[in-house]
Amino acid sequence: MSRLSREELARRKMHARIRTIIKYVIVIVVAVIPLIPVWVMFLWLLAQSFSAKVTFGVIPQVFTLENWKFLWAPFKMGLKEYPNIWPITMNTLFLALGVAALEVLISSMAGYALSRMNFPGRIGLMQFIIALHAFPSVILLIALFIILNKMGLYGKGYMTLLGIIIIKAGLEIPMASWIIKGFFDAIPWDLEWAALVDGCTRWRVWRSVILPLVLPGIGAISIFAFLSGWAEFLLVYTYVVGEEYYTLPVLIYYLIGELKFVNWGMLAAVGLFFTIPTLIFFSTTQKLLLRIYVGGVKR
Numbered sequence: 464m465s466r467l468s469r470e471e472l473a474r475r476k477m478h479a480r481i482r483t484i485i486k487y488v489i490v491i492v493v494a495v496i497p498l499i500p501v502w503v504m505f506l507w508l509l510a511q512s513f514s515a516k517v518t519f520g521v522i523p524q525v526f527t528l529e530n531w532k533f534l535w536a537p538f539k540m541g542l543k544e545y546p547n548i549w550p551i552t553m554n555t556l557f558l559a560l561g562v563a564a565l566e567v568l569i570s571s572m573a574g575y576a577l578s579r580m581n582f583p584g585r586i587g588l589m590q591f592i593i594a595l596h597a598f599p600s601v602i603l604l605i606a607l608f609i610i611l612n613k614m615g616l617y618g619k620g621y622m623t624l625l626g627i628i629i630i631k632a633g634l635e636i637p638m639a640s641w642i643i644k645g646f647f648d649a650i651p652w653d654l655e656w657a658a659l660v661d662g663c664t665r666w667r668v669w670r671s672v673i674l675p676l677v678l679p680g681i682g683a684i685s686i687f688a689f690l691s692g693w694a695e696f697l698l699v700y701t702y703v704v705g706e707e708y709y710t711l712p713v714l715i716y717y718l719i720g721e722l723k724f725v726n727w728g729m730l731a732a733v734g735l736f737f738t739i740p741t742l743i744f745f746s747t748t749q750k751l752l753l754r755i756y757v758g759g760v761k762r
Contacts, residue, residue, distance in 0.1 A: 508735045545706070548714070567688065578644045607702075623702055643677065647673065715730070
C-alpha cells in the first residue's frame with residue numbers, strides 16, 4: 464500500500480513538472496518570441512551606428528564614431544546639408560514638454576470635475592470622450608491648417624510649434640481625462656469632506672489634498688503625453704516651414720528620403736539618439752507604470 468502511495472506521489476510530481484514546463488513554454492512563446500524582432504532592431508541600431516561595416520546586420524567589424532558627427536557639426540546626407548542636431552532636439556523637447564504640461568494641467572482638472580461633480584449631461588460627456596478619442600485626427604489636417612493660418616500661426620517658427628502643442632494636447636486630453644478620472648474615483652469622499660469642513664475651498668482641496676494622492680496617475684499621463692509629443696511627426700511635417708524648426712521625427716524622415724544616398728550608419732545613429740529619451744523614461748518609470756492600469760492604481 465505504501466509502495467503504491469509512493470508511485471502515486473512520483474506520478475503526481477511528474478505531472479506537476481510537465482505542467483510547469485508547459486507554462487514556461489507558453490510564456491516564452493507569448494512574451495519572448497514576439498520581442499525578438501524588437502531586440503534585433505536595437506542590435507542593428509547599436510551595431511550599425513558604432514561600426515563602419517556590419518556583417519549579417521548585427522555583427523560590427525570596424526569601430527568608428529564617424530556616424531555620430533551630427534552631435535558636434537553640421538552633416539550631409541547625399542547632396543543636402545543638415546544643421547546641427549541640437550537645435551532640432553531642442554525643438555522636439557519644446558514640443559514634448561509643452562504637450563505634457565498642457566495635457567496634465569487640463570486633464571487633471573477635467574478628470575476631477577468628471578469624478579466629483581454632478582452636472583447635466585455628465586454621462587453623455589464621458590461617452591462622447593471615448594468616441595472622440597477614436598476619431599482619426601488625420602482628417603482634420605485641412606481644417607486645422609485653415610485655423611492656424613487664420614490665427615497667424617502657420618509658418619511662424621516657434622509660434623507654429625506652439626499651435627501644434629495646442630492641437631496635440633487637445634487631441635490627447637479626452638482620454639487622459641478619462642484615465643485620471645479613475646484615480647480620483649478611488650479616493651474616498653471622506654478626505655475631501657473633511658478638508659471642506661476645515662474651511663478649504665474646492666480649489667485648495669483639489670490642489671493640496673487630492674492631487675498628492677493621484678500622483679501615480681499624473682505621472683502616467685505625463686509620461687505618455689511626453690512620449691506622444693516627442694514622437695509627433697504628421698502635424699510637424701504638415702505645418703512647420705523651415706528646416707531650423709524641424710523635430711527629430713521629421714529629420715529622420717528626410718534622412719530616409721535620400722534614397723540611394725542614405726548613409727545607413729548615420730541614420731542608425733540618429734535613430735538611436737532619438738530613442739534614448741524613450742529608453743530613459745521607461746527604465747526610470749517602469750515601477751510606476753507597473754502599478755497602474757486604466758482606471759486606477761493597482762495596490
